[in-house]
């Protein structure tokens with residue numbers, strides 16, 4: 631008599647990230663330079679990209695952390711200013727909605743991420759299924775701010791009903807790769823990502839708001855327990 635096979639355990643979040651990191655290789659254009667984001671999901675992509683490093687010219691990176699990882703794996707990293715346009719930018723998200731709008735910046739790299747996304751023809755978002763939302767705003771919205779404007783920006787968010795806090799690291803305000811601070815804002819429901827991004831971007835002292843409206847995703851590879859789901863946005 632044989633005993634029934636044990637049920638396959640559901641993939642962990644880490645496995646889902648690795649799955650979409652590998653799937654993103656299909657979007658890398660051979661012979662070209664690829665835009666690379668930041669975060670734990672992108673780290674899986676970078677590790678997978680190492681397997682095809684001889685088929686690409688190199689990468690433009692959105693953070694010191696990603697640059698270090700790419701170089702350690704033997705992938706050449708170019709300055710964004712050296713490259714006019716990239717075919718594709720691959721990055722994670724903290725939230726993505728059904729139109730490809732995202733909240734990003736959980737890893738404090740939002741400004742450079744927006745720059746590399748802006749110079750790319752296509753943004754391929756890689757995320758596990760927990761990141762898909764109906765309306766942006768449950769994840770605390772990161773905003774990169776010039777230090778002398780932090781209190782003022784916090785007061786401006788309070789007028790919109792948001793509660794903003796300076797992000798800390800080791801008990802001190804976190805300093806980004808660009809030498810600025812991050813405020814994380816809770817209590818917002820962002821129903822008009824493009825309008826919201828435009829408004830907050832105009833506040834004095836705001837470097838970048840973590841709503842990716844203009845730089846929204848073209849495609850999202852979503853890691854689910856039944857495999858990679860591809861969402862395409864018009």
Ligand code: 5RP
Nearest residue numbers: 669670671722735736737739
């Ligand atoms: C970094 C980001 C990341 O893409 C975002 O925080 C998702 O990270 P992870 O893949 O670790 O969940 O915007 O600034």
